[in-house]
Amino acid sequence: MLNPRTGNLGLVNLIQSLISLQVSDSLDITKKLSDGDMPPKCILTACEAAMVEISDLYDTGEYFIAALIMAGEIMNRVIKLVSPRMPDALEQRCKGRVLIGTVRGEVHCLGKNIAGALLAAYGFEVKDLGVDVGTSQFVQATRDWKPDVVGLSVLLTCCFHSMEDTVRALRQERGDGPTPHILISGAQVNNAIRDCFLADSYAPTVFDTVRLCERVCRVREAA
Template sequence: MKLSEIQDEYINALADLDETKVFELTEKKLNAGEDPLEILNDVKKAMDIVGKRFEDGWYFVADLMMAGEILNKLTDMLKPKLKKSNTSKLLGKVVIGTVKGDIHDIGKDIVITMFEANDFEVIDLGVDVHPDKFVEAIQKHQPKIVGMSALLTSAFGSMRETVKTIEEAGLRNQIKIIIGGGTIDEDTKEYVGADAYCRDPVAAINLAKKWMEGE
């Protein structure tokens, strides 16, 4: 088998979420002395395919979740083997959390995995996050993007309050705010005072990348 064929097989196995095969091949690659960074690049390509399949309506949330599981396991396995200088360039920083009054985290966690797979550094504030916590994190980490998640309509008020608190702290102009989750729509975005709302994780990644390119 040619090298490029092996590479294709690897990317396809991951895009098809064939966990067993992915780990067998990863072992093989490492044993053959392949650079972990190269492997991670293939992983990224596979994740792009996963995202594309989601956009096309073929893959669903369970697929993204499974892809995330495999990805996290792979990253844990490969990261320690990377040389310090040999890590890929970060596109930007994102602070993200489920707002106060809500603890739903399925969507948020998938978005985080997707951001990380796309070279963003993510600071996860967890769930039920107080507005002040968002402010502190923005001051400390200086992100370009802040993501807020909520499934409950009762948390819309909490999102709005979070945006207001960020404004009052004088930080609103240095960040873009994306909201997402459940029944959130254009009206919610207006009400909350966010810059955008996204219906799914892939849309959020695409938008964030666009923002970063616009820098």
């Protein structure tokens, strides 16, 4: 994967304009990069790099919550611009179905949105339930849509109980069957949390997520 920091001036400019919260510059640069055939994956990686820096600026007190909200808005618009230019997921053979959502009580959505866009770029069919999603919504969507993988996003430690409830209900729904594979992700999550809440996997980054979903769906296909 191209390093957005060193690989291309347009990507470096995109990161800079995202960090400085320049709405129209960020969107213009994204359009130019897309028109110039920059792979969407590289643009999404740049978004992620910018968000890490914005988080640091927030942690050091240089940015306040309003800046985070604004950054979120810009990122989501960049993701929307890039999504239709993804390699035509529908033309490729669909690798599998991934249901994603942010658990009840939370509105953090950027990591989830980047994950959803990247999975679609890699040929998965993705259904995004959005934010503040209750356990019953996850269960109903699993019943109706039959995903191979359900990815839960949780960043707030005070929402871990929502994730625990949802994981428990999905395991019950799954019974002895193989699907869905239950994946958890988000800044405060780790392997110990995965074990504690009996999820199947924890993916630290969106690229781990793609690899994991590919593995899960390949194993299913071979079975």
